[in-house]
Amino acid sequence: MDKIDKALRLSAGNSHNKQQENWRANILTRSQLMENLLSEVKRLAQGDASLFIHGESGTGKELIAQAIHKASPRHNGPFIAVNCSAIPEDLLESELFGHRKGAFSGAFEHRQGLFQAADSGTLFLDEIGDMSSAFQVKLLRALQERQIRPVGSNTSIPVDVRIVSASHHDLEKKANDGGFRMDLYYRLSVAKLTLPKLSERREDISLLANYFITHSDSTYSYVAKGFSNQAMEILLSYDWPGNVRQLQNVVEHVSALATTPIVPANLVERVLQEKNSTMQGLKEAKSQFEKEYLIKLLRSVDGNVSQAARLAKGNRTEFYKLLDRHQLKPTTFK
Ligand SMILES: Nc1ncnc2c1ncn2[C@@H]1O[C@H](COP(=O)(O)OP(=O)(O)OP(=O)(O)O)[C@@H](O)[C@H]1O
Ligand SMILES: [Mg+2]
Numbered sequence: 119m120d121k122i123d124k125a126l127r128l129s130a131g132n133s134h135n136k137q138q139e140n141w142r143a144n145i146l147t148r149s150q151l152m153e154n155l156l157s158e159v160k161r162l163a164q165g166d167a168s169l170f171i172h173g174e175s176g177t178g179k180e181l182i183a184q185a186i187h188k189a190s191p192r193h194n195g196p197f198i199a200v201n202c203s204a205i206p207e208d209l210l211e212s213e214l215f216g217h218r219k220g221a222f223s224g225a226f227e228h229r230q231g232l233f234q235a236a237d238s239g240t241l242f243l244d245e246i247g248d249m250s251s252a253f254q255v256k257l258l259r260a261l262q263e264r265q266i267r268p269v270g271s272n273t274s275i276p277v278d279v280r281i282v283s284a285s286h287h288d289l290e291k292k293a294n295d296g297g298f299r300m301d302l303y304y305r306l307s308v309a310k311l312t313l314p315k316l317s318e319r320r321e322d323i324s325l326l327a328n329y330f331i332t333h334s335d336s337t338y339s340y341v342a343k344g345f346s347n348q349a350m351e352i353l354l355s356y357d358w359p360g361n362v363r364q365l366q367n368v369v370e371h372v373s374a375l376a377t378t379p380i381v382p383a384n385l386v387e388r389v390l391q392e393k394n395s396t397m398q399g400l401k402e403a404k405s406q407f408e409k410e411y412l413i414k415l416l417r418s419v420d421g422n423v424s425q426a427a428r429l430a431k432g433n434r435t436e437f438y439k440l441l442d443r444h445q446l447k448p449t450t451f452k
Contacts (some may be wrong), residue, residue, distance in 0.1 A: 141189035146329055147179055149319035153313060156185075162309050163189035167260070170306050173313030176363030179284040180244065182311060185199070186282050187240040195239025198232050203245035204442065210253055210315065212269045215260070221270025227402040233266045236279045246306065247287035247298065259304045316358040316365060323365065327353050330366050334373035342376035348383035356390060369395060374404075409444045413451075421451035 141163070142156055162169055163186045171179045187197040205213055212221070216231030232236065233241060249257070260266050261281065265274040284308045290310075293303040316322065327350070331342050345353065358364055371389045372381055412426075419425040426448075427437035442450065 122364065133330035135195040141185050141193075143415040145178065145185060146325055147319070147322050148325055149314070149322050150312045151319050152322070155182075155313065158309075158311060160189050161186055162186070162311070164191070166280055166284070167308035168281040168306050169308065170289065170303075170310045171313065172283065172288060172310060173284070173286065174299075174315055174361055175286050175316060176361035177313040178362055179286075179313060180242070182313065182400075183242040183244075183282045183284060185216035187242075187280075190240065190280065192239050192280055196236050197242065198236040199238050199244055200232055201244045201442070205249045207250055207253065211256060214257075215266040218266035218268055221268070225270065227348055228268075231266060231268060233260065233276065233279055237277055241279045241281055242408045243281065243283040243306075245285060247289055247292060251299065254299045258299065258305060259301075261305045273451070277316050283307075316361040320354060323358075324350055324355050326362060326365055330369040331373055334370050340374045341379060342381050343379040344371075345381045345386070346383060349381050349386045352383055352386045354388070364393075405444075408440070409446070412440065412444060412446055416446065416448060416451040423447040423448050 141160070145152075147153065147156075153179050159182060169186060169259065171182050173179045173182075179225040183199070184197060187193060200208065200213065211225075212225070212229065212231065214231050214233055216234060219225060219228050260277075262349050263274070264278070265276050267274045287298075289298055289303050291306065293300045328344060331344060332340075353365070355366075360367070368389055370387075372385055375385060375389065412430075415426050415429060419429065422435060423437060423441075427434045430437060432440070
């Protein structure tokens, strides 16, 4: 049902038929730290233990979660990602465990939860650090018993899922400080993988920057093909608090503004400065336009996502991602 589909991102089953050797194909790196991490990923993926990924925002946690799935014996099963912090607390239980018809007002039909949708595959619980303690208890029980109980049901259903979770919080510290259940942390983190910051693997900066400049999804310009030496120097010496995601944004912005195949230093400088100031760049302008368009569109169809997606000529999954990116909730327009 639409209502419940909202704040979640579902990326199911794109790993079917893919050769398992491709498990790390999307991860570009020439850093020894990352290579060490990837060999751990490869080794841990073979088992079925719950894995916890810790890393600052934009370091590639979701990419690693997908890689674990692809390298695992479950790679032919579904990979389902849930952004736990994007789902309102009172919906999280029915999102994950499902509900029976009539379990609460608005539950017009039975609905399967994401645990069941991920059966025989991997469930990626992203941004897990901010759950209420009441919900932590429910999740712990599900993980211990390997069974879930849909909201409003009194029978439990066995589920066969591998749990991968992630947070930018140091959950162990949070658990030590009493902000997260220690027993749940141990369940989730049979092994912990820590993603290095981009500034700890500077050798990846040029690799990624050169990749992003030639694979930019900017609709404004495909002129730029590379960076001048000086431009690259600036990228290499920058601190990248937003890690790979920030580098990707900066390169896309540069690419949108570039008028020459080799990007000069002053353009990179300008974009990095703009990112730190209130000056609106082309990327932000595009994003703002996109958001306003989505708001108008959703208003015109009273928040009906299927209809809005059709009018925007996109598919529902993509459309949800777009709404997610702009933090728009279809129910606001009903
Ligand atoms: N090693 C890499 N090679 C290629 N692309 C990467 C790499 N690491 C990250 N990216 C890209 O950077 C972006 C951020 O990665 P991802 O979403 O996996 O990070 P995250 O840690 O989950 O970030 P967030 O905290 O913002 O959710 C994505 O577009 C991803 O494809
Ligand atoms: Mg993420």
